[in-house]
Amino acid sequence: MTAVLSTAVDLLDESALVGQIVLQSEVFIHYKEARQRMASDKKAQHLIAEFADCKDKYDEVQRFGKYHPDYKTISKQVRQIKRELDLHEPIADFKKAEKELEKLLNEICAEIAGAVSPSIKVPTGNPYFDNASCGGGCGSGGSCGCS
Known part of the structure; x- marks a missing residue:
């Protein structure tokens, strides 16, 4: 022991x-x-806060989908802010x-x-590692062709 x-x-x-x-x-x-x-x-923090606020509105609109009156407006707005965020x-x-x-x-x-052990599955969420391990680590039950 x-x-x-x-x-x-x-x-x-x-x-x-x-x-x-x-x-x-x-x-x-x-x-x-x-x-x-x-x-x-400061601009990054402003963009992050703006995106979080817009994301909350987007989540609310998503509950009703395309039937919500602001669906297109909010969806477009969240994509624009996300793009600006990603490019900053x-x-x-x-x-x-x-x-x-x-x-x-x-x-x-x-x-x-x-x-x-080569058969331990590592949940990487990364296709490179999932396929590279192919000793049973891909988690696909052998459908990838691994043994």
């Missing part, structure tokens, strides 16, 4: 070490800087940095799972 507990503690220590390595990585530092730039940009440089940089960090974390998860 103590050997199992010792192993669990060792695993927790090693995972903490991996976490510290990620926190010191260029990918995470870039993410943190991009998040800070976005948080300190600090927000675009943050989203890109966020995707890179997610990619790094997914790679780490896949690597750890693969070291344990």
